[in-house]
Amino acid sequence: MMSETALRDLNTLPSSDRKNESSSKGSFAKPFVGSANENVDVSLVSTHVNGNQTGNAGPGIANSEVEYIDSENLIDVEDIDTSLKTLVAGLDSKDWVVVCEALNNVRRLSIFHKEAMLDILGDVIPLVVKSLKNPRSAVCKTAIMTAADIFSAYNDRMIDLLDPLLVQLLLKSSQDKRFVCEAAEKALVAMTTWVSPILLLPKLQPYLKNRNPRIRAKASMCFSRSVPRLGVEGIKEYGIDKLIQVAASQLSDQLPESREAARTLLLELQSVYEKSYDSAPATVSDSPEMDSWENFCQSKLSPLSAQAVLRVTNIAREGLVIGS
Numbered sequence: 001m002m003s004e005t006a007l008r009d010l011n012t013l014p015s016s017d018r019k020n021e022s023s024s025k026g027s028f029a030k031p032f033v034g035s036a037n038e039n040v041d042v043s044l045v046s047t048h049v050n051g052n053q054t055g056n057a058g059p060g061i062a063n064s065e066v067e068y069i070d071s072e073n074l075i076d077v078e079d080i081d082t083s084l085k086t087l088v089a090g091l092d093s094k095d096w097v098v099v100c101e102a103l104n105n106v107r108r109l110s111i112f113h114k115e116a117m118l119d120i121l122g123d124v125i126p127l128v129v130k131s132l133k134n135p136r137s138a139v140c141k142t143a144i145m146t147a148a149d150i151f152s153a154y155n156d157r158m159i160d161l162l163d164p165l166l167v168q169l170l171l172k173s174s175q176d177k178r179f180v181c182e183a184a185e186k187a188l189v190a191m192t193t194w195v196s197p198i199l200l201l202p203k204l205q206p207y208l209k210n211r212n213p214r215i216r217a218k219a220s221m222c223f224s225r226s227v228p229r230l231g232v233e234g235i236k237e238y239g240i241d242k243l244i245q246v247a248a249s250q251l252s253d254q255l256p257e258s259r260e261a262a263r264t265l266l267l268e269l270q271s272v273y274e275k276s277y278d279s280a281p282a283t284v285s286d287s288p289e290m291d292s293w294e295n296f297c298q299s300k301l302s303p304l305s306a307q308a309v310l311r312v313t314n315i316a317r318e319g320l321v322i323g324s
Helices: 004-011 080-090 096-112 114-130 137-172 178-194 197-209 214-239 238-249 256-279 293-300 303-323
Strands: none
Touching: 004 256, 080 096, 080 114, 080 137, 096 114, 096 137, 096 238, 114 137, 137 178, 137 197, 178 197, 178 214, 197 238, 214 238, 214 256, 238 256, 238 303, 256 293, 256 303, 293 303
């Protein structure tokens, strides 16, 4: 079940999410960047004005520019113990520059020392979620990248902490800031890649009925990506009848992304069903037609839903025949 906090987050998009952003470097107005050593692995290039760090500067004073580092380009922390001891305080800092540095340390620790950070993961993830809600785009995007690295490192071990991360990533992938949206979509792909579908699908299913159509669409895409990872036997065990009902409900959704995800899922389910039927003993049924895909759909769905599902799968099959 989703937490109350997750539900509240879904009900209202932050006003900052509705603002357009023109730069992929963060939400800063023409930042001044001083000279920096390009060979040093840093994610923040800070400038100073009159001796004061611009992270705390007021309006009208130059800001800092953020460099977003891909996971494969991150280098290890210099001191593991120090990084672990200061991590939570850094994530909870009121200085956004410090927060971004701490987020990147979470990424480094996830990649190079995931076992060392495991004990404090329950403290770290809520603070990553806090940064995902931050109106400053630089903090938000860095937190999104952090979430992706956490999925990659901890897989199913963070499933109990997933809900607040999931709701924020669905929100961020549904907003208008393109570079934040793209980062969130990559994080969702990482989630569906690294978290077992048998654990992830029940987490995703409530969002398929969310009142926000864009969130439904992103959840549908995640659901559709996760199901094939179950494998043929896993899909049969999970229940083709349950999955076909989910897919059928998305066929009439408002957004094309939801409908396309539903079509993809239905074709996967049809393939699995027909493979299972073909491999079944001939004595299972005296009437092969009773076990056909068409009859299966009609037995599990309402007449209108069955008609819509069969239209999709039959068109795809006819396309394959014509193309062969």
